[in-house]
Amino acid sequence: MSATETLEGYNFAYLDEQTKRMIRRAILKAVAVPGYQVPFGSREMPLPYGWGTGGIQITASVISADDTLKVIDQGADDTTNAVSIRRFFARTAGVDTTEKTEDASLIQTRHRIPERALKEGQILVYQVPIPEPLRWLEPRETETRKMHALEEYGIMHVKLYEDIARFGRIATAYDYPVLVNGRYLMRPSPIPKFDNPKMDNMPALQLFGAGREKRIYAVPPYTDVKSLDFDDHPFEVQKWDDCCALCGAEDSYLDEVVMDDKGRRMFVCSDTDYCEERRAQGHVGPLGTSPGTPQAAE
Amino acid sequence: MYVAVKGGEKAIENAHRLLAEERRGDRQVPELTIAQIKSQMTLAVDRVMTEGSLYDRDLAALAIKQARGDLMEAIFLLRAFRTTLPRFAMSEPIDTTNMKARRRISSTYKDLPGGQMLGPTFDYTHRLLDFSLMDDGNETQAEQDQNADPDADLPRVTTILNHEGLIEQERPDDEDAPVVDLTREPLDFPAGRDARLQNLARGDEGFLLSMGYSTQRGYGITHPFAGEIRMGEVEVEIVPEDLGFPVVIGEITVTECEMINQFKGSATQPPQFTRGYGLTFGHGERKAMAMALVDRAMRAKELGEEVVAPAQDEEFVLYHSDNVEASGFVQHLKLPHYVDFQGELEMVRNLRKEQIEQQQMLKAGE
Numbered sequence: 001m002s003a004t005e006t007l008e009g010y011n012f013a014y015l016d017e018q019t020k021r022m023i024r025r026a027i028l029k030a031v032a033v034p035g036y037q038v039p040f041g042s043r044e045m046p047l048p049y050g051w052g053t054g055g056i057q058i059t060a061s062v063i064s065a066d067d068t069l070k071v072i073d074q075g076a077d078d079t080t081n082a083v084s085i086r087r088f089f090a091r092t093a094g095v096d097t098t099e100k101t102e103d104a105s106l107i108q109t110r111h112r113i114p115e116r117a118l119k120e121g122q123i124l125v126y127q128v129p130i131p132e133p134l135r136w137l138e139p140r141e142t143e144t145r146k147m148h149a150l151e152e153y154g155i156m157h158v159k160l161y162e163d164i165a166r167f168g169r170i171a172t173a174y175d176y177p178v179l180v181n182g183r184y185l186m187r188p189s190p191i192p193k194f195d196n197p198k199m200d201n202m203p204a205l206q207l208f209g210a211g212r213e214k215r216i217y218a219v220p221p222y223t224d225v226k227s228l229d230f231d232d233h234p235f236e237v238q239k240w241d242d243c244c245a246l247c248g249a250e251d252s253y254l255d256e257v258v259m260d261d262k263g264r265r266m267f268v269c270s271d272t273d274y275c276e277e278r279r280a281q282g283h284v285g286p287l288g289t290s291p292g293t294p295q296a297a298e
Numbered sequence: 299m300y301v302a303v304k305g306g307e308k309a310i311e312n313a314h315r316l317l318a319e320e321r322r323g324d325r326q327v328p329e330l331t332i333a334q335i336k337s338q339m340t341l342a343v344d345r346v347m348t349e350g351s352l353y354d355r356d357l358a359a360l361a362i363k364q365a366r367g368d369l370m371e372a373i374f375l376l377r378a379f380r381t382t383l384p385r386f387a388m389s390e391p392i393d394t395t396n397m398k399a400r401r402r403i404s405s406t407y408k409d410l411p412g413g414q415m416l417g418p419t420f421d422y423t424h425r426l427l428d429f430s431l432m433d434d435g436n437e438t439q440a441e442q443d444q445n446a447d448p449d450a451d452l453p454r455v456t457t458i459l460n461h462e463g464l465i466e467q468e469r470p471d472d473e474d475a476p477v478v479d480l481t482r483e484p485l486d487f488p489a490g491r492d493a494r495l496q497n498l499a500r501g502d503e504g505f506l507l508s509m510g511y512s513t514q515r516g517y518g519i520t521h522p523f524a525g526e527i528r529m530g531e532v533e534v535e536i537v538p539e540d541l542g543f544p545v546v547i548g549e550i551t552v553t554e555c556e557m558i559n560q561f562k563g564s565a566t567q568p569p570q571f572t573r574g575y576g577l578t579f580g581h582g583e584r585k586a587m588a589m590a591l592v593d594r595a596m597r598a599k600e601l602g603e604e605v606v607a608p609a610q611d612e613e614f615v616l617y618h619s620d621n622v623e624a625s626g627f628v629q630h631l632k633l634p635h636y637v638d639f640q641g642e643l644e645m646v647r648n649l650r651k652e653q654i655e656q657q658q659m660l661k662a663g664e
Contacts (some may be wrong), residue, residue: 010382014382016382016384039484039486040484041481041482041483041484042484043381043481044377044378044380044381044481044622045378045381046378048374048622048625048626048629048630049622049623049625049626049627049630050626050627050628050629050630051626051630051633053626073633073634074634074635074636074637075637078306078307079306079634080306080309080310081633081634082306083306083307083310084310087307087310110633111635111637111638112637129627129630140613141487141613141617142487142488142613167649168652169648169649171645171649173638173641173642173644173645174637174638174641174642175638190635190637190638191637192637192638192640192641193641194641212623212626212627214484214485215484238640238641238644240644253637253640254640255636255637255640256636256640256643270636270637270640
């Protein structure tokens with residue numbers, strides 16, 4: 001979309017400049033103290049809380065007219081909420097939007113990190129529902145803030161250990177806790193643990209916004225991000241027996257698609273841009289060619 | 299070939315169109331006007347203004363119309379509009395003692411200076427459906443209460459009690475200190491009473507009602523009396539910087555409730571009555587009363603009471619009172635979660651596989 005269609009009566013990217021400045025200050029503090037949750041005066045956005053208001057406020061504060069924005073939800077550009085947020089910025093900021101990870105200078109995401117490695121100069125903005133990694137273990141903010149200040153993360157290790165004692169493994173599939181820069185325990189937002197290794201030493205800047213909880217945190221480029229584990233139970237990511245039915249990728253995170261009521265299912269890349277790019281390069285998965293009736297990948 | 303689900307943009311457009319159609323309803327029926335909502339759905343307008351924290355009857359009525367009568371949605375619309383407004387000035391504290399009261403009752407004294415005035419209330423109506431309202435044109439004219447003098451002085455019940463020193467002193471904060479504004483700063487704990495009261499004033503009526511009710515049923519009991527409830531018009535003043543004295547910029551309707559609560563005293567304080575405070579825009583008696591109960595309950599720590607019940611727990615109350623936050627987060631579960639769910643599926647399948655393998659090994663070993 002072009003700049004001519006922007007919304008009348010509103011500032012560039014919706015937020016007023018004072019608010020943007022306040023948010024940028026919070027972001028600067030967050031970058032200076034990697035993994036630390038900075039409280040900020042989160043505004044009421046015209047989109048509902050829990051639907052990305054934190055990410056939207058960060059994007060609105062750092063976006064400029066020459067940025068190219070990509071918005072994904074579950075890895076896909078075409079999920080309804082991603083469409084809605086992309087449209088919001090197309091309307092209020094008139095910036096160029098793209099579905100290509102490579103072409104985007106700013107990527108707002110919910111629940112995934114793109115498969116294609118991000119590069120220097122790019123910014124990845126995460127939408128965060130609950131920023132506090134210790135929240136399920138301690139519901140009180142007053143307590144958890146103290147625990148962060150004292151670097152008292154014992155209960156998280158105990159929780160992971162209890163998982164191993166009960167299940168023989170750490171039973172956390174997403175929102176898997178990480179230690180940032182060797183200091184702050186951080187919640188990576190509900191990305192699958194499959195994506196955790198991508199956060200480590202990422203050349204791009206990672207910003208996290210929790211609107212309802214009024215917190216911003218960050219991982220600056222090239223920062224250590226370590227997924228918690230034990231020497232005898234090292235961190236590992238999800239694996240599938242299948243490959244992507246469309247592009248044949250074996251290295252991407254797969255979504256399961258139920259084909260019928262008899263339990264037939266197939267797996268496809270959750271990152272739609274990655275999948276399309278591979279198909280454009282000529283990669284074909286087991287269901288990627290035949291135009292006939294859908295077949296399950298067995 | 300399987301095609302990944304596409305067409306989100308088109309689907310959203312269609313949904314918006316359908317919504318607009320549903321809102322309009324049967325086109326044989328004349329469209330609802332803002333003036334009608336404003337003048338006949340007044341209590342809905344009052345609630346939307348209160349929880350939307352914006353005193354504007356026209357915009358509240360518009361929000362109600364646009365939200366198809368869903369008041370929480372209307373509150374959300376008003377809040378989202380409010381954030382974009384510039385802040386010109388901070389008003390002076392409103393003086394409810396000088397209220398032009400249209401309703402004023404006390405349950406602690408049979409009669410008191412200024413008198414009791416029922417005003418427009420549902421109280422004492424028999425809740426029988428009035429079928430005459432089914433037809434248009436059934437107008438009735440209310441008679442002005444002959445006894446009520448709108449300009450009568452209305453000393454506060456708490457002031458009367460204060461003459462005897464029976465009620466705790468109201469200790470105002472430093473008047474020059476800035477008042478917390480939760481729409482600009484994040485909530486911080488322990489929260490000051492200004493932050494708590496602002497949060498409660500914006501809080502969901504239903505939530506506060508349940509919280510207040512829970513204190514009455516024993517979860518953090520506060521032995522309340524409705525010291526006074528008054529509803530009417532007050533003037534709003536600001537002090538323009540270049541003038542240096544207050545000028546009236548308008549008049550608003552508010553409902554105020556002061557609860558009086560029994561207090562047995564503590565090591566540092568003698569037995570006396572304590573206070574809980576509630577205030578809403580418009581006529582919002584139920585909310586003002588509930589707010590006063592919860593305000594008092596949350597003062598437990600300050601008064602040396604043990605914090606044992608949800609209503610006394612400021613983190614619990616203040617973090618969960620806002621219906622715009624709550625409604626958004628509860629409903630975000632509608633958004634796709636299939637990436638996370640896939641992770642859980644994979645894990646549960648693996649855990650089950652391992653368990654079955656273990657059982658088979660055990661069986662084989664027997």
